[in-house]
Amino acid sequence: MTIRTYKGRRGRLTDRQLVALQDPALLRPEGSQLDLGELFTGRPITLEIGFGSGRRTADIAQAEPDRAFLVADVFTTGVADLMIAIRERNLNNIAVVHGDALVLLQERVPTAALHAVRTWFPDPWPKARHHKRRLINAANVALLADRCLPGAVWELATDDADYAQQMRQVIEQSPWWSGGRAERAARALTHYEERALQAGRTVTDLRYRRLAVT
Template sequence: MSESSSVRPDAAPHVSPFHRAKGEPRFPGGPAPDPAGSHHERRIRSFQPRRSRVTTGQAEALERLWPQWGLDIDGRRVLDLDELFGGRGLPVVLEIGFGMGEATARMAAEDPGTGILAVDVHTPGQGNLLGLAERAGLTNVRVANGDAIILLREMLPPASLAGLRVYFPDPWPKKRHHKRRLIQPEFLDLVAPRLAPGAIVHCATDWEPYAEQMLEVLTAHPDFENTVPDGGYVSRPAFRPLTRFEGQGLDKGHVVQDLLFRRR
């Protein structure tokens, strides 16, 4: 056995997250199951938690990397984003909902001068993005676990963000569920003060009725202006990778719309 792979006799045994004792956390030192707990009021959530199996590689990434690159959205403190990203003075973009993190990792690799604070509640995706970041040697990605609304409302200082990305959010297609859609006037009221002047809001969806709503509410909001002079959508910017999910939708004939709005 090589020296690098040897285990000290007194080392604590590794406990698999798939075989833990009753009551033990799923990932000790990793993302909390309900980081904000009961100290913030309950509300209609704009996301639907997904339960799926965490692979061994994702679990190991969560256990090793979460203390360094992970953040629970507990709503109990205001973040110093410069400190969070190592004091390098990076502009920080907030990405809400990153799936398995492939597109996020690619954007981070192609733009190392921008910090990406990526928020999701999908544990396998959190572990996958952490693993991708480590393998690519990325230092400009941080993964946040929990409700992005609490992050924006309680934990981000005014004018602290250089941008916001919301790619393929849940469209909540049933009319009775439209109130759960993320891009609403009230959400923009919350976002606007956290964005620095000139910051870009970039949304993308393959659900046309939702694209129309996004365009309507962003156009109507006084704090944002469309980067398209005559209004409307933009072609997919080169910096947003074509995702596997998006490719599957295009194969089915879905129309993907991108919106780019600037904070006034």
């Protein structure tokens, strides 16, 4: 049985959101391998896993037109809102996947295709019995290492101290990544982070570089 890293949540959608979800540019996570070079006309690719509301994702893509962003979430409202923002701003450097980023990585992203990965505030799953649902585990660390180019940068952030420790343990025990705790990356405040800070929680940033080992 597949263990899901996300909770099913779906609010009521507006007509506009429902139309946005029919956009032919929206990608499914399952299917044949993507030709990312063609899709993004050779621009270096950042994968964002779990963009949530997507509020910052469109801003970042707009601010960095020379980079490309492959972004995935299962959260239907966030996916719809991001598609609306992309169309409104006419962005051509962002591709949205509606579904599980792990399936996307397994089925559609070729080896050594990614220049950067962002997992900002993956669901913390704080209860011990739910830890198995956490996104960062040995298998997913290995999967990401395979899909990243040597030199690729992986940024992570969390407001859960126990998860931060687990992330460090599992990534730093693997042979592919070098790095550790980092200064807060020059990233926009995400929706989730804003709420975590308001609640008085402390955020940990981690940063790793993909080593040139197979």
